[in-house]
Amino acid sequence: MGSVATDATAGAVRAAITGRRRDVAGSVFALLLAAALVMSLAFLTVLLVDVGVRGIPVIAERGVGFFTSGTSTSAARAGIDQALVGSLLLAAIVAVVAFPLGIGAAVYLEEYARDTRLTRIITANIRNLAGVPSIVYGILGLVLFVEALGGVLPMRATGNLLSGGLTLAVLVLPIVIITSAEALRAVPSSIREAAYGVGATRWEVIRGHVLPCAAPGVLTGTVLALARAFGETAPLLLVGAVTGFFSTGSAGGVDRLLGSPYTALPVQIFDWTRAPDPAFQDLAAAGIVAMVVALLAVNGFAIWLRNRYERKW
Amino acid sequence: MIEHAGINLSGDPRRRMKERLVHGAFSAAAAVSILIGAAIVVSLLGRALEFLTQIEPGWLLAGGWFPRRNQFGLSTIFAGTLVVAAIAMAVAAPLGLGTAVFLAEYAGPDTRRRLKPIVEILAGIPSIVVGFFALAVISPSVIQRLFDDTGLFNLAAAGIGVGILTVPLIATIAEDAMRAVPGAMREASYGLGARRRSTSLRVVVPAAVSGIVASLIVGFSRAIGETMVVAIVAGGTGGASFTLRPLDFGQTATGAMAALATGSDQVKGVGPAFPSLFFVGLLLFAATFGLNVVSERFVRRVRRSY
Numbered sequence: 067m068g069s070v071a072t073d074a075t076a077g078a079v080r081a082a083i084t085g086r087r088r089d090v091a092g093s094v095f096a097l098l099l100a101a102a103l104v105m106s107l108a109f110l111t112v113l114l115v116d117v118g119v120r121g122i123p124v125i126a127e128r129g130v131g132f133f134t135s136g137t138s139t140s141a142a143r144a145g146i147d148q149a150l151v152g153s154l155l156l157a158a159i160v161a162v163v164a165f166p167l168g169i170g171a172a173v174y175l176e177e178y179a180r181d182t183r184l185t186r187i188i189t190a191n192i193r194n195l196a197g198v199p200s201i202v203y204g205i206l207g208l209v210l211f212v213e214a215l216g217g218v219l220p221m222r223a224t225g226n227l228l229s230g231g232l233t234l235a236v237l238v239l240p241i242v243i244i245t246s247a248e249a250l251r252a253v254p255s256s257i258r259e260a261a262y263g264v265g266a267t268r269w270e271v272i273r274g275h276v277l278p279c280a281a282p283g284v285l286t287g288t289v290l291a292l293a294r295a296f297g298e299t300a301p302l303l304l305v306g307a308v309t310g311f312f313s314t315g316s317a318g319g320v321d322r323l324l325g326s327p328y329t330a331l332p333v334q335i336f337d338w339t340r341a342p343d344p345a346f347q348d349l350a351a352a353g354i355v356a357m358v359v360a361l362l363a364v365n366g367f368a369i370w371l372r373n374r375y376e377r378k379w
Numbered sequence: 380m381i382e383h384a385g386i387n388l389s390g391d392p393r394r395r396m397k398e399r400l401v402h403g404a405f406s407a408a409a410a411v412s413i414l415i416g417a418a419i420v421v422s423l424l425g426r427a428l429e430f431l432t433q434i435e436p437g438w439l440l441a442g443g444w445f446p447r448r449n450q451f452g453l454s455t456i457f458a459g460t461l462v463v464a465a466i467a468m469a470v471a472a473p474l475g476l477g478t479a480v481f482l483a484e485y486a487g488p489d490t491r492r493r494l495k496p497i498v499e500i501l502a503g504i505p506s507i508v509v510g511f512f513a514l515a516v517i518s519p520s521v522i523q524r525l526f527d528d529t530g531l532f533n534l535a536a537a538g539i540g541v542g543i544l545t546v547p548l549i550a551t552i553a554e555d556a557m558r559a560v561p562g563a564m565r566e567a568s569y570g571l572g573a574r575r576r577s578t579s580l581r582v583v584v585p586a587a588v589s590g591i592v593a594s595l596i597v598g599f600s601r602a603i604g605e606t607m608v609v610a611i612v613a614g615g616t617g618g619a620s621f622t623l624r625p626l627d628f629g630q631t632a633t634g635a636m637a638a639l640a641t642g643s644d645q646v647k648g649v650g651p652a653f654p655s656l657f658f659v660g661l662l663l664f665a666a667t668f669g670l671n672v673v674s675e676r677f678v679r680r681v682r683r684s685y
Contacts, residue, residue, distance in 0.1 A: 086629050089574055089576075091576065091605075092574050092575065092576040095576045095580075096485060096575075096576070098477060099477045099478075099480050099481035099485055100481060100485075101477070102473060102474045102475075102476075102477025102478050102481065103478045103481050103482070105474055106474050106475075106478050106501065106546050106547070106550070107494075107498075107501070108500070109501070109546075110497070110500065110501050110504070111509070112516070113504070113509070113512045113516075113543075116515065116516050117508070117511070117512070118513065120515070128649050138607050166408070167411055168408075169408075170404065170405050170407075170408030171405075171407070171408040171409040171411065171412055173405050173408075174405035174408060175409060175553065176407055176410040177405075178402060178405055178406070179409070181597050187413075188409055188412060188413060190675070191413055191416045192412050193671070193675065194416070194668060194671050194672070194675075195412065195415060195416055195419075195633060197597070197600060197601075197667060197668075197670075197671040198419065198664065198667060198668070199603075199604025199605070199606065199633065199664075199667055200604070200606065201604070201606045201633055201636050201640075201660070201662060201663075201664060202419065202604075202638065202660055202664050202667075203419075203642065204424070204636075205422060205423060205426075205636075205656065205657060205660045206415070206418060206420075206422055208422075209418075209422035209426070210418060210422065231637060236415055239411075239412065239415065240412070243412065267390075267394060267397075268398060268401075268402075269397065269398055269401040269402075290503075293503060294503075296505075297503075297504075297505025297506075297507070297508075297509045299505070299506065299606075299607050300506075300606035300607055300633070300637060301444065301608075303637060303640040303641055304640045304656075306634075309641055332427060332505055332507040332607075335507050335508075335511065335606065336507055336510075336610070336611070339507075339510065339511050339514060339611055340616075342610070346681070347515065350511055351511070351515070354507075354508050357505065358504075358508065361503065361505070362423070362500070365500065365503055369496060
């Protein structure tokens with residue numbers, strides 16, 4: 067009797083139950099579902115292929131010049147130098163501001179806060195902030211980091227790299243908090259209890275045990291947040307990112323951060339997209355290729371990090 | 380101070396001091412998030428009220444949105460936003476939910492492990508990229524080819540683009556909700572002789588309905604807040620008249636804000652055009668905030684039941 071459950075009998079049982087009727091509706095339904103998935107992925111494929119077909123020839127033709135020329139009113143001379151430098155500096159500001167604040171808030175919520183009403187309000191507030199449209203963060207940045215900050219620091223009146231970086235930092239802060247909190251929650255409490263048991267204080271437990279155990283998850287979340295900031299356009303339009311031609315000059319150091327106009331890769335792409343000359347459309351595609359390659363590399367790194375170091379407790 | 384038999388047990392005072400400082404620093408980091416929420420509301424409210432005092436109420440009822448001509452027809456940007464969001468949902472709801480049911484109920488573990496990261500990549504595509512795609516491909520090769528006499532800039536292309544951006548959001552939230560349904564319910568259904576389709580549609584989907592509704596609300600909220608696709612392809616940069624026709628060019632709340640922002644150097648200081656940005660921002664914030672709170676309720680209901 068024990069050997070009855072073979073594939074052949076399973077098939078026979080299924081045939082007996084279904085009465086050998088083909089489940090046409092069921093098959094059609096399964097096909098429709100698969101079609102939905104294929105359609106979604108087809109969008110991605112067509113989008114990447116189209117951008118690649120337009121953009122890669124531009125990069126091939128212009129070579130290094132595309133990456134080392136700045137904004138220009140002539141499509142043949144325009145490049146992404148200023149945009150790329152701007153995006154990297156913005157990303158650096160985001161990393162310096164949003165990571166410590168976000169991870170700190172996550173540590174507070176997971177390790178210190180008791181389940182009080184205030185804690186629940188903070189958590190709900192963070193989830194709601196994550197759903198606020200990015201352009202609304204641009205308004206916040208305009209009021210806080212352009213107008214208010216401009217009253218304190220001597221800076222470009224319509225906004226500068228610092229305004230842009232701080233705005234993006236605030237934008238990704240909820241993402242950093244939520245992903246870090248998830249990583250901290252996944253650390254089993256037995257690890258904390260073991261450390262408390264040998265006399266560690268709360269901070270010693272966190273620094274020596276909880277944070278190291280949660281590090282891969284926290285790092286993955288922060289990298290993804292950085293990628294999000296790298297691709298944002300709308301809020302930067304409100305805090306002084308330049309669409310159009312400008313010259314960075316030889317500004318360096320503090321002046322570069324506070325006094326100079328700036329742009330970022332997605333803003334540059336937006337500007338080219340709007341230009342009537344079709345040659346700029348191809349430049350926009352080339353800029354997108356550069357941005358997507360950078361984003362895929364960053365996201366791929368995050369996924370690799372997660373798979374390499376993630377532990378199941 | 381904790382004392383026992385004359386011995387101080389509360390530990391090294393410097394160590395305790397450090398503990399308190401660290402605790403304070405972490406609390407401050409958490410407080411920043413509350414401050415941000417408050418700052419958003421305050422900065423929007425103050426400036427929006429300022430705008431309202433600068434205008435005549437009739438300007439808000441104009442038949443179009445032309446800030447430089449003092450026409451702030453709210454019905455125009457409401458209609459534009461709704462048309463774009465409705466088209467986006469018409470694209471994203473079937474594709475997103477279909478993908479979710481496929482990944483949660485039909486795909487084997489291997490298939491799911493391979494497909495899920497691709498859906499996540501789709502979620503990470505910046506909106507500017509989809510905006511370019513909408514202008515370069517969707518509008519000329521799809522919309523203009525299907526409907527003669529349509530301009531390059533139209534609400535339909537913007538709606539499809541926003542829909543593409545919304546698919547992965549709906550798919551991931553709905554899939555999470557369906558996978559949270561206990562396997563025992565599926566097994567009970569199969570045990571009664573139900574096939575996979577009936578099990579999916581009559582057992583799993585009803586059990587996960589709160590999460591599925593939440594995914595659609597979040598998707599809708601994302602769709603009305605999406606800016607770059609609309610700014611590029613909806614055609615409202617210089618203002619637009621009231622329209623409900625998807626093939627017309629039009630203006631949405633987010634598109635109006637982007638147009639005001641990119642023209643800000645010329646507009647700033649001249650009349651109420653620039654401050655209208657804050658008023659539209661406040662309306663948008665209120666709408667998305669309301670939708671998020673409602674979806675949060677639905678999600679909590681799923682969590683409570685299992």
